[in-house]
Amino acid sequence: MRARHDQTPLGFESSPGLEVETYTLIRQINSLMETHNRYDLRREDLTVPQFQILNYATPEGVPLSEISVRMLCDNSNLTGIVDRLIAKGYVERRPDPQDRRVSLICLTLSGAEKLRSIRPRHHESISQRMQKLSKHEVSQLRNLLHTLFEGLQSSDEEK
Amino acid sequence: MRARHDQTPLGFESSPGLEVETYTLIRQINSLMETHNRYDLRREDLTVPQFQILNYATPEGVPLSEISVRMLCDNSNLTGIVDRLIAKGYVERRPDPQDRRVSLICLTLSGAEKLRSIRPRHHESISQRMQKLSKHEVSQLRNLLHTLFEGLQSSDEEK
DNA sequence: GGATTATCTTTGCATAATGAACTATAACAT
DNA sequence: ATGTTATAGTTCATTATGCAAAGATAATCC
Numbered sequence: 001m002r003a004r005h006d007q008t009p010l011g012f013e014s015s016p017g018l019e020v021e022t023y024t025l026i027r028q029i030n031s032l033m034e035t036h037n038r039y040d041l042r043r044e045d046l047t048v049p050q051f052q053i054l055n056y057a058t059p060e061g062v063p064l065s066e067i068s069v070r071m072l073c074d075n076s077n078l079t080g081i082v083d084r085l086i087a088k089g090y091v092e093r094r095p096d097p098q099d100r101r102v103s104l105i106c107l108t109l110s111g112a113e114k115l116r117s118i119r120p121r122h123h124e125s126i127s128q129r130m131q132k133l134s135k136h137e138v139s140q141l142r143n144l145l146h147t148l149f150e151g152l153q154s155s156d157e158e159k
Numbered sequence: 160m161r162a163r164h165d166q167t168p169l170g171f172e173s174s175p176g177l178e179v180e181t182y183t184l185i186r187q188i189n190s191l192m193e194t195h196n197r198y199d200l201r202r203e204d205l206t207v208p209q210f211q212i213l214n215y216a217t218p219e220g221v222p223l224s225e226i227s228v229r230m231l232c233d234n235s236n237l238t239g240i241v242d243r244l245i246a247k248g249y250v251e252r253r254p255d256p257q258d259r260r261v262s263l264i265c266l267t268l269s270g271a272e273k274l275r276s277i278r279p280r281h282h283e284s285i286s287q288r289m290q291k292l293s294k295h296e297v298s299q300l301r302n303l304l305h306t307l308f309e310g311l312q313s314s315d316e317e318k
Numbered sequence: 319g320g321a322t323t324a325t326c327t328t329t330g331c332a333t334a335a336t337g338a339a340c341t342a343t344a345a346c347a348t
Numbered sequence: 349a350t351g352t353t354a355t356a357g358t359t360c361a362t363t364a365t366g367c368a369a370a371g372a373t374a375a376t377c378c
């Protein structure tokens with residue numbers, strides 16, 4: 001009566017194929033999760049990327065480009081976001097005495113305090129949204145995603 | 160000796176927990192895949208969202224808000240992207256005779272031709288990037304993601 | 319029927335993201 | 349040492365995205 005579960009996951013029209021369907025689900029889940037995150041962080045006067053940078057910053061300071069590598073984005077993104085975090089008093093820019101090209105992104109006391117107050121609830125919220133999956137299923141999912149991620153990364157490295 | 164596979168997937172600093180780690184992988188994979196897609200579509204003079212809208216448009220026309228529901232984004236996003244697709248001649252806006260509020264997004268002949276020439280290669284490219292996973296693993300992954308997606312959607316519906 | 323309420327789209331503003339160009343500094347190579 | 353190449357960060361232009369507000373039209377409620 002039906003080969004699919006119950007409805008075509010939205011995202012592509014014609015005979016997507018299993019891989020495309022899988023990727024479409026990844027896109028859609030990512031989108032829904034981000035919407036939730038945005039909504040949660042809104043009350044904290046933080047955007048999603050702002051919160052992310054906050055998570056990478058340390059009191060001692062981290063080079064901006066190290067953050068951009070970890071966030072898989074371009075340096076030029078971060079300039080503006082860091083500016084807004086500085087305006088809110090959560091991070092500072094400090095020159096690296098070792099290398100005068102780099103500016104270190106330093107978590108302020110206020111930023112560390114903010115993180116402490118937000119992060120546990122935020123992680124809790126993410127976990128709750130995955131309750132439809134059992135612990136074992138989440139673990140299985142993690143392993144599959146991990147393999148996929150490594151495949152994508154290694155194929156990128158070979159130029 | 161090690162509870163984790165081999166390295167903490169980047170994305171959060173302190174004791175992420177399995178669910179957060181899994182979500183982080185979803186974000187990272189989505190990001191890498193989108194980068195590939197952007198690169199692929201670049202040669203076709205299309206952006207990722209432009210290509211997506213093209214996939215939802217039909218010759219008969221689809222209401223803009225139907226596309227935004229399927230793309231999980233706001234109506235207001237699409238206005239500009241559709242404008243650019245119109246400028247490229249791939250879609251048209253036509254008023255709906257039934258309901259004068261809606262404007263139908265219609266795929267032009269040129270747009271349909273473009274799609275025909277791009278889509279197979281694009282899908283092929285996506286499949287290839289997932290080669291690290293066996294057919295069975297992809298299927299397993301799809302099922303887990305599908306469950307997760309449905310859980311997220313239903314929890315959204317209950318306001 | 320007229321008022322209220324809901325829906326569809328666009329507009330304006332703020333934030334974000336990519337890519338290319340540019341400045342400054344560092345590392346390297348002969 | 350000097351000239352070349354590489355790296356770190358910013359700036360700018362274009363595109364995208366979300367949210368709030370507004371205008372037009374439709375549906376609903378007495």
